[in-house]
Amino acid sequence: xxxxxxxxxxxxxxxxxxxxxxxxxxxxxxxxxxxxxxxxxxxxxxxxxxxxxxxxxxxxxxxxxxxxxxxxxxxxxxxxxxxxxxxxxxxxxxxxxxxxxxxxxxxxxxxxxxxxxxxxxxxxxxxxxxxxxxxxxxxxxxxxxxxxxxx
Numbered sequence: 001x002x003x004x005x006x007x008x009x010x011x012x013x014x015x016x017x018x019x020x021x022x023x024x025x026x027x028x029x030x031x032x033x034x035x036x037x038x039x040x041x042x043x044x045x046x047x048x049x050x051x052x053x054x055x056x057x058x059x060x061x062x063x064x065x066x067x068x069x070x071x072x073x074x075x076x077x078x079x080x081x082x083x084x085x086x087x088x089x090x091x092x093x094x095x096x097x098x099x100x101x102x103x104x105x106x107x108x109x110x111x112x113x114x115x116x117x118x119x120x121x122x123x124x125x126x127x128x129x130x131x132x133x134x135x136x137x138x139x140x141x142x143x144x145x146x147x148x149x150x151x
Contacts, residue, residue, distance in 0.1 A: 007062045009074035010034040014130050026146045033058045089145050095137030
């Protein structure tokens with residue numbers, strides 16, 4: 001059985017260090033995909049993938065690399081949809097899983113929120129600040145996914 005590969009949409013990922021530690025424990029490969037280089041640990045399993053600065057270049061690389069032996073870490077709903085269609089497991093940074101059953105609602109909600117923001121002339125809040133509880137939920141979720149994929 002081929003190793004699991006964790007594909008990180010790295011530009012806005014607050015849990016990279018946690019992913020590296022969990023990946024080492026499970027002997028998973030890691031690809032840190034971004035438009036600019038990030039510091040990565042000195043490990044033969046962790047590789048940096050720097051794509052062009054063009055719009056969606058990182059998303060395109062991740063979507064093309066995703067398959068049934070991949071775990072994708074992203075908050076990007078449209079990228080999550082593409083990766084789910086390729087057979088990958090997809091987690092948000094807070095541990096919430098995107099699934100075939102939830103992605104349609106997430107896409108619809110994204111469209112509604114975009115319409116609301118457009119009507120508010122830039123007024124409104126963003127997501128809640130990333131918390132220790134989010135980090136803990138993410139670690140638990142990643143652990144569950146990797147255990148499940150190892151069976």
